[in-house]
Amino acid sequence: MRRGWLGVGSWALALGLAVQVHAAGPEGAAAVTRAGGDTGENPCERPLTAARAHGLPARAAALLMSGQQGGGVAFSFLAVPLARGTGSITLGYLLDIDSTSLLGERRDAPTAVEVTLYALAGGGSVSAASTAVLELEPDLCPELLSAPGFRLAGTLEVPESQHAVRILVRNLATGAFGVGELPRAVQAPAEGGGVVATPLAVEPAVFIPVADSASAEVVRQLAAPAWLEPGTAVSTRPLVLAGKVVRLLLPGRGMLPGTRTLAGRVVDRKGGLVRACELTVGEKRGGALGMLDLWELEWKVPDLEPELYFLELTVPGVLGGSSLQAFLPFIVVDSLAPPAPAVWAALDDVQAPEEPSLRDAYMASRGARDEAHPRLRAGYREALGLAASSDLEAVRAAVYELEKSLLTSGSPRELEGALFAELGVAKDLAGEQPDAALGLALLHLQLHDRYVRNQAFVPQAHARRIVEALAELWVKRRASPEASRQGAELLAVLAGSLQKNNLDASAARLFKRATEIDPGCVPALLGLAAGLERSGAYRPAIRFLERLVEARPDHAEGRLRLAINHLRVGSDGRAEKLLRSLVEEDVPAWVRVIAYQELARWLVGKRDPEAACRLLVAARQRGVGDEQIDLQLAFVLDRLGRLAEAYELMAHVAGRASGTGGTSPRLRYAEWPDDDLKAARAQLEKALPAARAALAEAVRRSAKEGAR
């Protein structure tokens, strides 16, 4: 019977090595990758566009099949067998690409990068291939230049046999390329299974913003691809200090056969033996990575000169199968630096989850909540206790000081602990008085504003999460249309604040959630549409704007944005109707000016400058005074060949006094919509006195309970 690729009972049919990294050790080990950092944020607010190309570019094929390695573009790479299908294996891969060598002199020009992976079977034939094209626009994401590089995650289907994977990274603008090979990325079943010949390292949690298609409705804040477990990231290039102990993770399945030590060899780039060594086998962690378990190995790095080496490790088969070998590339360095944040691109289809820690916080048991950040929990209770005897400002000030002093690292663990602790207290209080949840949500919303003003980034990140959690709590506890409206507005106001701070993906997620809670939430619909519009997703923007206009037919800004987006996608009839109604009706002056301008531009575009001219003249006669209307009229007169009139008009404009003149209508349009958010906030603050009273009452009752 043919042996399965991963059979229970046979040791380590898949095998790999990992360098484990702890926040505080083990001493001497660190995974330096493009991933992670404690913030969990992608430094590039707009994710890279990554599109899968199905063709095999001839030039890429030629380079890959030539057998050469090297080139000018540096990258590092790993692959992990993730799942087994009928006769095939899904290989997950991670690729860290160095921006400096990739972009070279063209550092500020948009560039397309082609990444091609070939799986090569034993005879050198190509058994699987994947090509992705990434668009890099340094102007959109300066971090591409300042950070060490960016990371691409994806998967490749390969047949069940031994494979090497060859990788080509090519800058399509300059032709610069790099080629590398991962030998034995998948081991032949006949030899006992797959081998992961690359290191894996557990690092702090990362949340990866990914747009999985250009037309995605929302640029979503997503967790790592499913095969990168939440809370982990993977290193493609571990750095180690000579003479120090590091912990490796060995991916595999089944039982390690008896032995407590494994023999290893350190080899150089050419495969020459540098040093023999021994590794100690430790604990097993079940199902930690894809379909593999992870075994801990401890290894004292030999005293070696700084250089790239490979650790070759031999693991005996358990059912009489042949031994397996794993290769760990590692770089010995003199000192270790913390990892830089990563810019991510990914090809996997991944689902947009609610934030895992938020979900976990809701699901957490009372015991878990009590254990989370006990100092913050106690201090928070004490600060809220002021609500019974003082005004909300005293509570705000006390919570502000508390959070600022206790939330400092911003690590996922700290933020999660803080969320558990405060949400736990809030749940208790809302149990006494449901309206207390609204009071707390408003309190933390105000604190969020204060943290933003004071650039207190860690408490700000926490405030975002707790406001979101409290809004959800309020909606669930009250379960009324009014509470849904308020909950949605809370999220929309928070999202508006994030949008202004360029946290577009988080803002979009919150706006979207607000529209799910209250489908007619105007500020959320407008904010969402504005975000989509700004990212060029005009059709999705139209969908939200149509909903807005349906809910509020008198909403002038919504109608204007709807008209402009209809023009962009060629729905001229609907656009014209909307614009003509806006120039006729009593709408805000800036909206009317733009309606005239866009209508005139549309008329010129369909080669009717006479109509555009009449329209603009009528606008001026109706007292629509705007410099750009005059300028546009001059341009239209030029188009009509009436050069002298155009000149006189322009000279007249130039002769008028200039000045700051405030914000032009077109700049006003380009700013984030704010009027409805202000109105929503004002509405919410009207509810504050009652919510404060409920909070005070809940605190009093809770204190009494505690005293009993």
Place this chain on the structure above:
Amino acid sequence: MRSWIGVVLALSAAVAHASVEVVITHPAPGEVVFGEMRIAAEVRASEAVARVSFVVDGRKVGEVTGPPYEVVTDVGAENVEHRLQVLARTVSGASAEASLVTPRIAVDQEVTYELQQLYVLVTAFGKRVLTLEKANFEVFDDGERQEILTFARGDVPLTAVVLLDSSLSMKGPRLAAAQAGARAFFAGMRALDEGALLVYKDRSLVRTPFCNVPEVLLAGISSAAADGGTTTNDHLYMALKLLERRQGRRVVVLLSDGLDAHSVLSASDVLLKARQSQALVYWIRLRKGAGNGSEEPQLFSAWRDAAWYRRQLGTLAEIVAQSGGRVQVVRELAEIGPAFEEVMRELRDQYVLGYYPTTQKNDGRWHTIKVKVTRLGVEVRTREGYLDF
């Protein structure tokens, strides 16, 4: 530009799960085309592209099999509409087509440029050649040799509009350096020269009349603060329009990063104006690092997407090239002042040739201009042509 989308048709089709999409990226919608011109397209396909064909007015003018998808073709000098089509086909047979109709120009009989003046810069091995005589030049208008009637060197008076971008992207030392550059430029004016200053953000901030007194021109410059949006296209149009009735050499010196988020006019609209004008356009282009470090403007807004910005920068450069001016890229703030001074020096070193075109018909046609110098090893720069009004 999005409002022109009515004249752009982009179709895509799918065959056996393959999809392909094609968009014409050059010329821009609304742009008038004459003579030799480039047609460029962007093709996105889920599989390899087999070929991309280019058709002008029903006639196939080229085919390419790999990127960049572009051809150069001659559409003739007539002031007529042209229908451009680009057809893409993938290896499995999926196809898509994009088409664009370029407009003709309305002809005006009110203003005619009779005497054509050419401002010609001649260099040899990077150095300006200043010793040429009238007999050394030959001027060809639409291929026909012209008689040079007037000849002068760079001391012909000039009228210049200095355009300073004062948007948010100019914040910090950039604006101060730009203002210092304008001062240096105006300080180099001679007795018969005139200048005007336009400082703008999403609106005009400072507008001065044409005059020869640097103090008047610079009176309001210090009060301009960098904030708000950008309307480079609108103000470049305004500058060209205001120069229309000025005598002598007409020059626009623009200092900007070239981005434009809030103009009501597109760069293609301004290109049309520039072709009608005889003004030289110089663009002192601020690039990343010129005093603003990490505060580079973002290339997307509610009005524009990244592709639009790329077209904007390309068309702006085209305006400059067709006018006979030059783009001076500046990466350090300290280079701004010298860049302005260099523009002034270059203007002084130009030859000014005048002729009455024998081919003039005032029919709105595009005339190509070629200037030859009867000396070996020299390079000649002047505007590429003009619209016959």
